[in-house]
Amino acid sequence: MFNGFSHSVRGASHDRTGLVCQDSSAYKVTDHYAVAVVADGHGSKKHFRSHLGSKFAVEATIEAIDLYFEDYDNFVANFPKNHKMIIRNIQRQAILNWNEKVTAHISENPVTDEEKSKFTEEEFADIPQESYYGTTLIAGVATEDFTFGLQIGDGSLVAIFEDGEAIMPMEYNEAAPANVTASMCNSNAAGYFSGFYVENKKLFAMYASTDGLYTSFGSEYDFLDYHTIITSQLSNLENFKSVIVNNLTKRSHFGTEDDISLSCVYNTDMIDNHMDKILSMVEENKKRAAARKAALLTKKIDNFE
Secondary structure (H helix, E strand, C coil): CEEEEEEEECCHHHHHHCCCCCEEEEEEECCCCEEEEEEEECCCCCCCCHHHHHHHHHHHHHHHHHHHCCCHHHHHHHHHHHHHHHHHHHHHHHHHHHHHHHHHHHHHCCCCHHHHCCCCHHHHHCCCHHHHHCECEEEEEECCCEEEEEEECCCEEEEEECCCCEECCCCCCCCCHHHCCCCCCCCCHHHHCEEEEEECCCEEEEEEECHHHHCCCCCHHHHHHHHHHHHCCCCCHHHHHHHHHHHHHHHHHHCCCCCEEEEEEEEHHHHHHCHHHHHHHHHHHHHHHHHHHHHHHHHHHHHHC
């Protein structure tokens, strides 16, 4: 019913500085549901363990979703009418799981003198321990009956349903209100989460990605068209893996030079039996792109005259 893929690549800027990849990604496929999840550690000075924080966020979120799906029949029966409350509860459970992992890690791995050396004593004393591990998070969950997702911080989630149109059901957010970094490490992290819910629409594929992918494109149109194109290649997963890893690597080195993670889950029945809809949308998107390009050229000519 479902299959998936995930991969993270280190950006060129981190290659040059020797900074480890701050991203993490994973997917999980079961008989009843599938999860795509990515996380982007902040990587700035005070978040010096954020590469671990992103890993913990991915693990914590899958564990939270698994917990709610334990009684699958009851979950499916209750979710449609209570989806807002349940998504909020999953978000809170993911935060709880993440904080437990952070607490356990800091207990077993106290901050080293080398890690402290970048700060004055006063600076270090002002940093909450959970901030060492600060990270964003995006997760999408698919079942046969409904699709939902949750997000804190930047990055993107793209879904392609039965009409073949690629959409972003949650807006791309560069910053939280008042220019505060939305992060799992915030004391009020639950208040920064967003979510979405869609029912009665068959899903082709859903993709979660860190902001390094979105910002490697010139426009949102190009970003969404990219997802339609790669969906057209999902009928051959092994070939898809090779192509997408190469493409992400190129984008991470010649685009914004940031780390990039992509995780996807897809409905194998839809891919196998309705690929004509995706291929048709690829051609339609090419026509739309050509029309946008022509309109832009006309506008430039008019402005010149």
